[in-house]
Amino acid sequence: MKEVFEKCDYEHTFFIKTNKDGKVLIVSLYVDDLIFTGNDELMFAEFKHSMKHEFDMTDLGKMRYFLGLEVLQKSDGIFISQKKYALEVLNIFGMDKSNSVFNPIVPGCKLVKDEGGVKVDKTYYKQVIGSLIYLTATRPDLIFVVSIISRHMENPTELHLQAAKRVLRYLRGTIDFGIFYRKGGDDELVAYTDSDYAGDLEDRKSTSGYVFLLSSGAISWSSKKQPVVSLSTTKAEFIAATSCACQAVWLKRVLGKLDQNQSRSCVIQCDSSSAVKLSKNPIMHGRSKHIDVRFHFLRDLTKDGSVELVYCDTQEQLADIMTKPLKLNTFVKLRGQLGVCSKTCSIQFKGGNVSFLCLSYWFSG
Structure with a gap:
C-alpha cells in the first residue's frame, strides 16, 4: 500500500x-x-x-x-542566524557605521508616552520596528525591547527613536549572533516563565514573558503586555504562567507529530512560590477569586499532568530577559543560557x- x-x-x-x-x-x-x-x-x-x-x-x-x-x-549541531538580513537593516537605516553597545536597552529604563517630545516620522519609525520584529525570529535577546518600543508606533518621538536606534547599535555589535542547537542536547522540553509586575507606568499592566528550551537552545519565546491589570504579583505571575502553559500544550502536540514525544510533564520554571502554590491548590479562594476564569486553565493542565509548575530561584530565571531591562552581566549570562551566541562561539560545543x-x-x- x-x-x-x-x-x-x-x-x-x-x-x-x-x-x-x-x-x-x-x-x-x-x-x-x-x-x-x-x-x-x-x-x-x-x-x-x-x-x-x-x-x-x-x-x-x-x-x-x-x-x-x-x-x-x-x-x-545547527546554528541559525539572520546576519545577512541584519546587515541590510543597518544599511537601510544608516546605522552600519554606528558605535556598538553591549545591551539593547539601558538597565532600568522605562519608556513612556512623550507628549511634549519632538515628533518623528511615523512611517520611518514603523519601518525600523517592523525590521526589528522580523529579527526576533532568531534573536530572543531582542524580544523584550522590541515589544516595548513597538507600543509607541502611533505617536513616536525622539525619545522612542533613540531607544530604537540603540537596538540597532546593539545589533551592529552582535551582527553574527544566532541560536546554536547542540547535537546531543537535552531532548526534554523545559520552559521558564516570568512577569514584570505593573511594568507599564501608564496603564499599570504587567509584562508576561516565557521561553522554551530544547536541545540546549531556545525554540519558542514571547514578551507581551498582559490584557488585564493585575492586583498582585501573584496574579501577574499566574497569568504569565497560564500563557506559557498554553504554548507548552501546543509545542508538545507538534513535537509528538514530529516523532519527538515528550513522555513527562513539561516542567515550567517560575520564581513565584505563590503562583506555584496557586496552580496546585484550588481552595486558595481569597487570593484567587479576582482572577479571571480563563486563567485557571493552568490548574486543569497541572492536574492532568500536561505541565508541572515548579519554583526556581530568581537568579536562575531565564525569562527575566523577556520582561525587564537587566544589568549587563545578568543580560549576558541569560543570553548565553538561551543558546544565543556568535557563529565562532558555536564551534566550541561538542555532542x-x-x-x-x-x-x-x-x-x-
Missing part, C-alpha cells in the same frame, strides 16, 4: 510521512518554498523523485538560506548523535 503524508493538525505547514520501520520524513511548506528533513536517505530520494515527476522544482540541496534565515549545519540527517531546501521553478 502506498504511504501518504499526514497533515499536522496543530501546524498546518507540516506534513509527515512514516513507514513501518519507524523512518520519518517531515516536509514544511511555505507558499512555493519547502524544506524537508528526516532520518532515512531512501525516503529523501523517493520524495525528490516524486516531486520532480509532478512539479517543476529546483533542488537547492542542503539548506543554507531560507526566508531570511541562515542555517549552518555542522557535525556538532552526541543528531535526530535528523539534514535540512534540505527546494523551491518551485
